[in-house]
Amino acid sequence: MSKLSDYKKVFNGETIKTESRILAFIPTPNDDDYKRGFINRYFVQKTMDKSSPIIEVSQTTYLKTLANPQYRVANIRWRITGPMETSTSDNSVSDSNLIAIRLASSNIKNLKLYLPNLLQFYKK
Numbered sequence: 001m002s003k004l005s006d007y008k009k010v011f012n013g014e015t016i017k018t019e020s021r022i023l024a025f026i027p028t029p030n031d032d033d034y035k036r037g038f039i040n041r042y043f044v045q046k047t048m049d050k051s052s053p054i055i056e057v058s059q060t061t062y063l064k065t066l067a068n069p070q071y072r073v074a075n076i077r078w079r080i081t082g083p084m085e086t087s088t089s090d091n092s093v094s095d096s097n098l099i100a101i102r103l104a105s106s107n108i109k110n111l112k113l114y115l116p117n118l119l120q121f122y123k124k
Contacts, residue, residue, distance in 0.1 A: 022065070025058040029080050029121050037081045039121065044071045045108050054114040074104035074111060080121045094118035 022044055033039050042062035046052040047070055057065070065071045079096045086092045091099070097118045105111050 022055050022057060022061065022071075024055050025061065026056065027121070029123075034081055034123055038077050038079045041076050041078045043074045043076075043104070043108055043111060043114070046070060047072050050109065054108055054111060056114075072107050074107040076100040076104045078121070081123055084119075084122075084124075093122055 025042075027039055027041060029039050040059065042057050042059055043054055044057055044062065044065050045054045062073060062075060065073055076097075077100055079093045079100075082093045082096070083090055084092055084094070086095055097115075098112075101112050101115055
C-alpha cells in the first residue's frame with residue numbers, strides 16, 4: 001500500500017489493517033511422533049519478496065496463512081526415524097527429507113537453504 005493511499009484512508013476515517021506478525025515455531029517431536037516416524041512441518045514466506053526470510057510456523061498459523069495472498073506456504077512430511085543408509089526397499093531418512101524439500105520448493109524456492117540438516121530431529 002502506498003503512503004498516499006494510506007493517507008486517503010486515514011483522512012476518510014477508514015482504518016488501515018496492519019499486517020499481523022508471523023511467529024516462528026520450532027517443532028518438538030514427542031514419543032507418538034517417533035513411533036509414527038515423521039512430523040509435519042509448515043513454512044511461510046512473503047510473496048512479494050523472494051529474499052524475505054522463510055519462517056517455520058505452527059499448523060495453526062499455517063492454516064490461517066493459507067488464504068493470505070501476501071504469503072507463500074509449504075508443508076512437508078519430515079521423517080524422524082528409519083534407516084540412515086539407503087536400502088533396496090526404502091529410502092534413507094535423509095533421502096526422504098531431501099525429496100520432501102524438493103517437492104515443497106515449488107512453493108518456496110530456497111527451502112533447502114533453510115533446512116540444511118536432513119537428519120534434524122532424527123532418532124534411532
